[in-house]
Amino acid sequence: LYRGGHISVNGPAKGVIAVILLGIALMDDGSGQAFNYVLAAVVVSGAIQVLLGLLKLGRLADIFHSSVIHGILAAIGIIIFAKQIHVALGTHSDSPSIIQNLIDAVLLLPKANPFVVIISLVGLLLLLFHSKISNRFFHVLPAPMWVIALSIPFVYVFNFFDLHSLSFFGKAYEVGPDLLLDIPNNIMDSIMHPNFSKINTIEFWTTVVSILIITSIESLAIAKAVDKIDPYKRKTDLNKDLTGIGLSTVVAGLIGGLPIIAVIIRSTVNIHNGAKTKWSNMYQGLLLLIFIVVLSPIMRQVPLCAFAILLVYTGFKLASPAVFKQIYNQGIEQLIFFVGTMILTLYTNLLIGLLGGLLLAMVSHMLLAKASMPQFFKMVYRSGSNLVLNTDGSYDIKVKGIANFLGILNIDKMVAQIPSGADVNIDLSETRLVGITYMDYIVDYLKTQNNTGGKVIIKGLDSHVSSSTYNRALKIALNNQVAKLSPRQIRLQNLANEKDYQYTSQVDWNTTYLKKFHFFEIRPIERKSNCLKGIFKDSDISWEIADVTFSEGGAFTAETFNMTLMVLKLNKKIPVFTMEKEGVLEKIFDRVMAYTGYKDIDFEMYPDFSRKFLIMGNKESEIRSFFTDEVIRFFENHQIYHLESNGEALIIFDKIKLARTDETIAFIDYGKELTTLLDLID
Numbered sequence: 001l002y003r004g005g006h007i008s009v010n011g012p013a014k015g016v017i018a019v020i021l022l023g024i025a026l027m028d029d030g031s032g033q034a035f036n037y038v039l040a041a042v043v044v045s046g047a048i049q050v051l052l053g054l055l056k057l058g059r060l061a062d063i064f065h066s067s068v069i070h071g072i073l074a075a076i077g078i079i080i081f082a083k084q085i086h087v088a089l090g091t092h093s094d095s096p097s098i099i100q101n102l103i104d105a106v107l108l109l110p111k112a113n114p115f116v117v118i119i120s121l122v123g124l125l126l127l128l129f130h131s132k133i134s135n136r137f138f139h140v141l142p143a144p145m146w147v148i149a150l151s152i153p154f155v156y157v158f159n160f161f162d163l164h165s166l167s168f169f170g171k172a173y174e175v176g177p178d179l180l181l182d183i184p185n186n187i188m189d190s191i192m193h194p195n196f197s198k199i200n201t202i203e204f205w206t207t208v209v210s211i212l213i214i215t216s217i218e219s220l221a222i223a224k225a226v227d228k229i230d231p232y233k234r235k236t237d238l239n240k241d242l243t244g245i246g247l248s249t250v251v252a253g254l255i256g257g258l259p260i261i262a263v264i265i266r267s268t269v270n271i272h273n274g275a276k277t278k279w280s281n282m283y284q285g286l287l288l289l290i291f292i293v294v295l296s297p298i299m300r301q302v303p304l305c306a307f308a309i310l311l312v313y314t315g316f317k318l319a320s321p322a323v324f325k326q327i328y329n330q331g332i333e334q335l336i337f338f339v340g341t342m343i344l345t346l347y348t349n350l351l352i353g354l355l356g357g358l359l360l361a362m363v364s365h366m367l368l369a370k371a372s373m374p375q376f377f378k379m380v381y382r383s384g385s386n387l388v389l390n391t392d393g394s395y396d397i398k399v400k401g402i403a404n405f406l407g408i409l410n411i412d413k414m415v416a417q418i419p420s421g422a423d424v425n426i427d428l429s430e431t432r433l434v435g436i437t438y439m440d441y442i443v444d445y446l447k448t449q450n451n452t453g454g455k456v457i458i459k460g461l462d463s464h465v466s467s468s469t470y471n472r473a474l475k476i477a478l479n480n481q482v483a484k485l486s487p488r489q490i491r492l493q494n495l496a497n498e499k500d501y502q503y504t505s506q507v508d509w510n511t512t513y514l515k516k517f518h519f520f521e522i523r524p525i526e527r528k529s530n531c532l533k534g535i536f537k538d539s540d541i542s543w544e545i546a547d548v549t550f551s552e553g554g555a556f557t558a559e560t561f562n563m564t565l566m567v568l569k570l571n572k573k574i575p576v577f578t579m580e581k582e583g584v585l586e587k588i589f590d591r592v593m594a595y596t597g598y599k600d601i602d603f604e605m606y607p608d609f610s611r612k613f614l615i616m617g618n619k620e621s622e623i624r625s626f627f628t629d630e631v632i633r634f635f636e637n638h639q640i641y642h643l644e645s646n647g648e649a650l651i652i653f654d655k656i657k658l659a660r661t662d663e664t665i666a667f668i669d670y671g672k673e674l675t676t677l678l679d680l681i682d
Contacts, residue, residue, distance in 0.1 A: 048208070158175055187292070439471075
């Protein structure tokens with residue numbers, strides 16, 4: 001209960017497994033005490049976390065370059081994959097090299113145990129297709145629970161309880177109890193204690209620092225991600241949270257447990273199920289303990305390969321092609337930092353990988369800024385950036401020189417002096433280089449300040465360019481030259497000039513209004529850009545079409561999406577509802593709707609309409625009154641869009657993608673016809 005977060009859930013997570021495995025490999029001296037040595041490192045790392053939290057140094061996690069951290073996590077994913085793929089295949093590799101483990105997985109594929117592979121394949125298929133199955137019964141349990149549950153019948157079919165051989169295409173394969181999870185009959189027998197005899201070795205302290213960095217950065221990043229989806233917009237005390245996590249890690253290490261971190265998936269489920277206070281974390285811990293004690297006989301029947309395939313899937317997601325694409329979309333230089341860190345980590349260790357990645361990023365920034373080493377550090381630490389209080393109570397932050405991950409603590413000191421709810425202007429016009437981590441920081445600050453009633457404006461980037469269209473990408477000054485519009489932006493500008501609309505290509509980070517729609521309550525919005533605005537004169541209804549960037553998931557596993565949507569600001573109240581193409585609810589709108597009180601509303605008199613659309617809301621009578629014959633016929637005869645009402649406005653979008661110019665024109669025509677119709681309804 002001593003923690004800085006309000007509704008985040010802490011516990012051991014799959015992300016720290018690779019650190020533990022590396023620690024075991026580093027300190028294995030053949031005595032059988034390798035894990036005990038790692039437990040000692042866990043205890044020491046937790047104690048250091050407590051100290052850092054008490055000294056209020058939790059913000060140090062912000063200075064690590066984001067692409068470097070992603071590189072570390074990708075390496076962790078590959079390590080987990082390389083170690084667990086052999087368990088999922090029923091093979092074994094003795095090589096200490098991660099790369100050789102991967103090679104061995106391919107070479108030993110002909111020797112894989114088919115009965116183990118069958119269970120692993122079933123589990124993998126469940127993980128891949130669980131979210132795409134529309135039957136609501138399958139969503140009662142999360143995918144990992146289905147993997148565990150459905151693996152048990154195979155254990156009985158193949159009789160893993162007795163050591164024997166089974167034939168597969170004429171070849172015998174051995175199966176037996178060694179393929180099952182080994183849980184002692186007495187839970188006290190599971191407790192292991194740390195061995196501190198390696199405390200004077202470099203391997204011990206390498207493990208300590210690796211555990212400390214990974215758990216601290218991941219926990220603090222997840223804490224900030226949970227703050228974004230907290231319905232009460234509370235802010236985590238990062239220093240107190242670090243202290244609490246450190247204390248938990250010390251206790252866990254003393255009794256044989258893994259390091260404790262905040263876990264995004266459990267925290268998200270916690271919020272969606274109505275949790276409001278930190279007691280929910282304690283309840284989950286107690287329920288988990290009861291689950292382990294009561295269901296341990298069942299857990300002994302679970303095959304190791306079922307757990308292994310969960311870890312293989314997790315490892316793959318951390319280093320999947322989608323991750324590489326996401327990093328590349330942020331800029332080619334980010335991909336270099338990412339891949340460089342990942343490779344260095346795989347061939348050395350996490351600590352060297354982290355330091356090497358940070359050095360690579362720093363040298364690259366130095367070269368891109370065309371500054372010598374003395375100039376570079378002067379422009380980072382003594383650039384003349386300042387904070388000014390205006391007479392109207394607003395604040396101006398003037399950032400100069402090089403604004404990158406090394407300068408995070410400097411701006412953190414400035415914003416710490418600004419009260420919540422104040423208006424702030426952040427001027428970056430005199431910067432030579434603005435890094436992606438720096439942009440992440442000021443955008444996160446913008447969102448935090450907006451939630452307290454303040455308004456933050458980020459300006460001065462019109463003369464900067466980057467290697468990516470990603471708006472937080474690394475930016476370099478162009479000596480007062482204005483960046484050119486893209487062909488799509490030129491077409492939108494021409495459309496605005498032709499039709500007398502308003503158009504701006506600049507990024508608008510203030511997206512508070514969109515959070516009033518349920519779709520964005522659970523999907524943090526990054527920004528909007530390429531805003532096209534106008535008024536339908538016949539109905540006097542204002543509209544806006546914009547490219548919106550939002551994320552789904554949390555922290556390091558979040559996916560980023562870009563789409564074009566239309567907002568119609570109505571001049572009268574209408575029911576709150578959502579309308580979606582029937583059959584794609586799980587793909588676009590997700591099962592969290594069930595927790596809002598929304599229910600499916602069927603229109604029996606209009607079978608074609610009911611077959612095409614899924615209407616959901618919690619005030620059925622009002623919604624039925626709104627959907628008159630004219631409104632239903634309109635939707636039946638027009639293109640199917642996702643449409644949602646918050647009671648005073650509508651958002652409309654087609655697919656999760658950016659719209660072409662002709663699709664933008666179609667949006668406008670659709671909105672005009674719809675508002676004309678709604679204007680005629682009492």
